[in-house]
Amino acid sequence: MAGTLPILDLQELQGSSSSENLREACEKWGCFRLVNHGVPVKLMSEMKSVVGELFDLPIDVKRRNVDVLSGSGYVALSSKNPLYEALGLYDMGSAAAVHKFCDQLAASPQHRETILSYAEAIHGVAMQVAAKMAESLGVVGRSDDGAGLFEGWPCQFRINKYHFQPETVGSPGVQIHTDSGFLTLLQEDESVGGLEVMDPSDAGYIPVDPVPGSFLVNLGDLATVWSNGKLRNVKHRVQCKEAAVRISIATFLLGPPRDTVVEPPPAFVDDVHPRLYRPISYDGFRELRRVTDKHAGEALQLLQGPPPAASMDQI
Numbered sequence: 001m002a003g004t005l006p007i008l009d010l011q012e013l014q015g016s017s018s019s020e021n022l023r024e025a026c027e028k029w030g031c032f033r034l035v036n037h038g039v040p041v042k043l044m045s046e047m048k049s050v051v052g053e054l055f056d057l058p059i060d061v062k063r064r065n066v067d068v069l070s071g072s073g074y075v076a077l078s079s080k081n082p083l084y085e086a087l088g089l090y091d092m093g094s095a096a097a098v099h100k101f102c103d104q105l106a107a108s109p110q111h112r113e114t115i116l117s118y119a120e121a122i123h124g125v126a127m128q129v130a131a132k133m134a135e136s137l138g139v140v141g142r143s144d145d146g147a148g149l150f151e152g153w154p155c156q157f158r159i160n161k162y163h164f165q166p167e168t169v170g171s172p173g174v175q176i177h178t179d180s181g182f183l184t185l186l187q188e189d190e191s192v193g194g195l196e197v198m199d200p201s202d203a204g205y206i207p208v209d210p211v212p213g214s215f216l217v218n219l220g221d222l223a224t225v226w227s228n229g230k231l232r233n234v235k236h237r238v239q240c241k242e243a244a245v246r247i248s249i250a251t252f253l254l255g256p257p258r259d260t261v262v263e264p265p266p267a268f269v270d271d272v273h274p275r276l277y278r279p280i281s282y283d284g285f286r287e288l289r290r291v292t293d294k295h296a297g298e299a300l301q302l303l304q305g306p307p308p309a310a311s312m313d314q315i
């Protein structure tokens with residue numbers, strides 16, 4: 001039985017001490033629909049139009065969007081990915097980094113204001129969801145509200161444009177993958193669908209229909225490492241369903257600050273649940289996925305057991 005994607009209400013979660021439904025969604029599904037999250041619908045739709053206009057900029061302007069990690073800035077249409085284009089930045093939790101992104105793209109004052117407001121609002125939601133997730137698993141943070149656990153974790157921002165064509169209907173827009181980081185908030189295109197997630201019994205993909213005004217939350221590989229295997233890194237893909245432009249806005253809470261290794265909180269490790277994965281930083285893990293070309297969760301297996309080779313240990 002596939003079941004239906006869980007829907008969680010952030011205000012309700014904030015107001016209640018029990019978050020069993022959140023825990024279950026994170027362990028069984030690795031994804032859920034988030035409603036009542038506090039980001040105004042008007043800001044979401046303004047951001048969507050700003051994103052459309054950013055992609056309409058001349059290619060030489062878009063190419064100025066370069067950032068700290070390969071792939072965190074502009075990704076042009078290519079022969080490998082002829083339908084997919086992206087713009088982004090490595091840490092939208094930093095206002096200076098968001099300003100730099102706006103400078104690179106010569107954003108108008110109105111665009112800049114929308115991007116800054118959106119970044120601030122969505123970063124806040126990502127932190128609240130992460131804290132609530134930790135709480136639902138019995139992990140408490142330094143300030144007992146869980147938020148301290150994720151302080152300073154970089155939050156990558158990426159806007160995606162899919163140039164779907166009549167001849168590409170039925171083919172993938174994004175191949176099957178897991179997200180590499182901890183958790184992803186996705187503002188999907190409100191009218192062009194195509195996102196599909198692996199159902200909880202690993203039996204097949206379930207189409208996720210867009211719900212305007214909501215976010216889709218996905219957990220990535222780092223959530224599985226952090227939770228010592230408790231949280232599900234959900235596989236997903238985007239299928240081209242119709243010949244239309246599809247825009248999505250993704251925010252990835254990646255993992256601990258650069259060069260810090262992911263440590264499962266003590267609540268996840270005991271005699272019955274020995275530590276499953278070798279310590280690794282987010283950057284190291286991203287590099288491991290890249291060099292091994294394992295993008296759908298298989299890279300986690302490489303972190304199990306003794307290090308396979310001295311060189312791999314360095315990654």
Ligand code: OGA
Pocket residue numbers: 160174179186188195236237238248249250
């Ligand atoms: C991603 C992703 C889905 C989408 O960027 O990792 O899965 O709908 N995007 O764009």
Ligand code: NI
Pocket residue numbers: 177178179236
């Ligand atoms: Ni993804």
